[in-house]
């Protein structure tokens with residue numbers, strides 16, 4: 001579909017990857033509902049940047065961990081836009097709210113992770129379908145390694161939550177296939193100008209050094225614009241036959257084999 005004049009909702013678009021997605025879509029003439037949780041100033045900044053690109057949008061606050069707020073969010077989109085062509089599920093609670101290993105994670109932290117991804121996506125996609133024409137696009141932003149591996153112990157809650165969301169993508173993809181609505185997940189590699197920049201400096205540098213050193217074959221971290229580009233590709237008319245997939249957008253990092261020394265793997 002041509003994106004000019006379409007309407008999108010990007011959750012968690014006040015900052016980070018969500019902002020990159022909103023701006024990429026805005027640059028293609030999409031009107032964007034910018035969603036935030038606590039950081040209204042950042043959401044206003046995204047809107048200002050969107051307007052500089054010649055597009056426009058609205059700002060909506062909601063806690064995606066609460067199903068009734070997810071429904072309210074879509075009610076607002078419906079009353080402002082009338083319909084939705086693109087829905088991007090990107091928001092994720094701040095790390096301290098769920099970051100704990102499997103032996104210690106509290107049930108509240110577990111619920112925060114699962115509610116923010118799996119339950120929010122379940123409720124959201126049902127709401128989306130009521131206001132999306134045939135041929136629309138639904139994209140979930142995941143982190144696939146967290147669901148596949150077990151080594152990053154404190155990621156257990158979010159790993160399980162993202163896995164459940166990826167599974168929902170496949171089920172919704174079949175449920176909505178007859179309407180030509182595609183449902184896919186994008187799994188970014190490590191991205192600059194995102195949650196990464198809130199981690200201690202030493203941790204940030206370890207991550208950068210690791211990827212530049214070879215564990216990302218392209219030799220750099222990603223940017224929010226890289227992920228925005230991938231979302232825009234999935235929203236194009238030409239992507240209409242791609243559905244139910246988890247697509248790694250990571251400069252090749254998911255191609256590396258953790259069982260072998262880097263020296264043997266370098267191209």
Ligand SMILES: NC(=O)c1ccc[n+]([C@@H]2O[C@H](COP(=O)([O-])OP(=O)(O)OC[C@H]3O[C@@H](n4cnc5c(N)ncnc54)[C@H](OP(=O)(O)O)[C@@H]3O)[C@@H](O)[C@H]2O)c1
Pocket residue numbers: 011012013014015016017018035036037038039040042062063064065089090091092093094116141142143187188189190191192193194195196
């Ligand atoms: N960063 C990476 O390297 C990376 C890699 C792979 C996957 N991802 C995925 O990409 C997505 C974005 O990551 P990011 O690093 O760009 O995020 P981020 O910079 O931490 O931003 C998080 C966004 O989610 C919103 N949010 C936080 N808690 C919320 C809640 N309870 N209800 C509703 N919204 C809430 C925030 O709103 P406020 O500004 O109002 O707080 C903000 O817009 C996430 O799903 C993440 O798992 C990230």
